[in-house]
Amino acid sequence: MIDFNTLAQAGIRSLRAYDPGHDLVALRKQATQSLLELGSNENPYGASPQAKQAVIAALDTAHIYPDPLGGDLKRALAQRHAVDAANILLGNGSHELLMQFAQVFAGPGDEVVASQYGFAVYALAAQAAGARLVLAKANPHDHAMPRGHDLDALLAAVTPRTKLVYLANPNNPTGTWYSQQAFANFLAQLPVQVLLVVDEAYAEFVDAPDYASALALRDQHPNVIVTRTFSKAYALAGLRVGFAVVHPDCIAVMERVRESFNVNALGLVAAEAALRDATHLAAAVAGNRHQREALAAALRQRGLMVSPSQTNFLLAEFGAATASIEAALVARGVILRPMGGYGLGDCLRITVGTEHENARLLVALDEVMA
Numbered sequence: 001m002i003d004f005n006t007l008a009q010a011g012i013r014s015l016r017a018y019d020p021g022h023d024l025v026a027l028r029k030q031a032t033q034s035l036l037e038l039g040s041n042e043n044p045y046g047a048s049p050q051a052k053q054a055v056i057a058a059l060d061t062a063h064i065y066p067d068p069l070g071g072d073l074k075r076a077l078a079q080r081h082a083v084d085a086a087n088i089l090l091g092n093g094s095h096e097l098l099m100q101f102a103q104v105f106a107g108p109g110d111e112v113v114a115s116q117y118g119f120a121v122y123a124l125a126a127q128a129a130g131a132r133l134v135l136a137k138a139n140p141h142d143h144a145m146p147r148g149h150d151l152d153a154l155l156a157a158v159t160p161r162t163k164l165v166y167l168a169n170p171n172n173p174t175g176t177w178y179s180q181q182a183f184a185n186f187l188a189q190l191p192v193q194v195l196l197v198v199d200e201a202y203a204e205f206v207d208a209p210d211y212a213s214a215l216a217l218r219d220q221h222p223n224v225i226v227t228r229t230f231s232k233a234y235a236l237a238g239l240r241v242g243f244a245v246v247h248p249d250c251i252a253v254m255e256r257v258r259e260s261f262n263v264n265a266l267g268l269v270a271a272e273a274a275l276r277d278a279t280h281l282a283a284a285v286a287g288n289r290h291q292r293e294a295l296a297a298a299l300r301q302r303g304l305m306v307s308p309s310q311t312n313f314l315l316a317e318f319g320a321a322t323a324s325i326e327a328a329l330v331a332r333g334v335i336l337r338p339m340g341g342y343g344l345g346d347c348l349r350i351t352v353g354t355e356h357e358n359a360r361l362l363v364a365l366d367e368v369m370a
């Protein structure tokens, strides 16, 4: 037999694959009732009808390779975000880009800084690249943004060996965010040769007045890389389209490892159509906002601690009974995301559903917690 693990490069040997939570495909096959899937922060309002139409039309040319540069989508994104098309790098989901930034800019002997309770992909990216992951402590539990990013702690974790810092704003799985002012202070002190990836996967959902996208600060800070996705507010998770807004010189280096057709033809046209359907996006964002506040209130009424959230999910504390509550919910066809992998075994992450979905969740929760 071959021991493939010992053949793998050092960083990969000690790696554990991304944990998607439950085996949803198996659960769907076993299910005797429709599952209520609130574990992956998917958008329950579905994709724009125009995006679906674009996908159907593009099927006629499915035998042809897509535009390797995704020029039409880049131009649409550039217009939407008031940047140059040369500032846009497309990814097979933003996950691909998050991994590749570490692959390209960090390696053995280098350090990558991220926050405790930051998105799991940052740790994977650093380790897969063979770099050392340095975790900064998060805000304390009783902070206004419980377990959110502590930008001072992140800054203190930066050393001359740091190549890359990953931030998420808002953060997954905490739902928390940091203010424009705090970020400006952070950026002013970050050495310019340290690349800063700001993951804004949930930016479209945000309405907090103290929040600002890092996009506006890119002009003065060429080390800032902003990543976005079509998987969440745009409801195209199944088609895998994400992008980064970054200095063209950075893109030129990234292009060396980019698979030439990394974004497929259906994803390209769907994302472009979704981007143009502002009405559909606004309805999803408004629906989410309303349901998020209602669900948070309902959970708090039941005595649960719920973190403030600017996203389409809530992090709730269920205490010592978390695992049994979660299992009992699964038995009722309600799938939430266990948080043990984040060191938050007493919490569950709950995607905000539609009004009807959230009502079903609360009925199941009341049964289980009775």
Ligand SMILES: *Cc1c(COP(=O)(O)O)cnc(C)c1O
Pocket (backbone or CB within 6 Å): 041, 092, 093, 094, 095, 096, 119, 168, 171, 172, 199, 201, 228, 229, 230, 231, 232, 237, 240, 241, 242
């Ligand atoms: C969902 C999510 C992403 C997006 O992943 P895709 O690969 O674009 O689907 C990125 N970052 C965070 C923090 C997320 O929660």
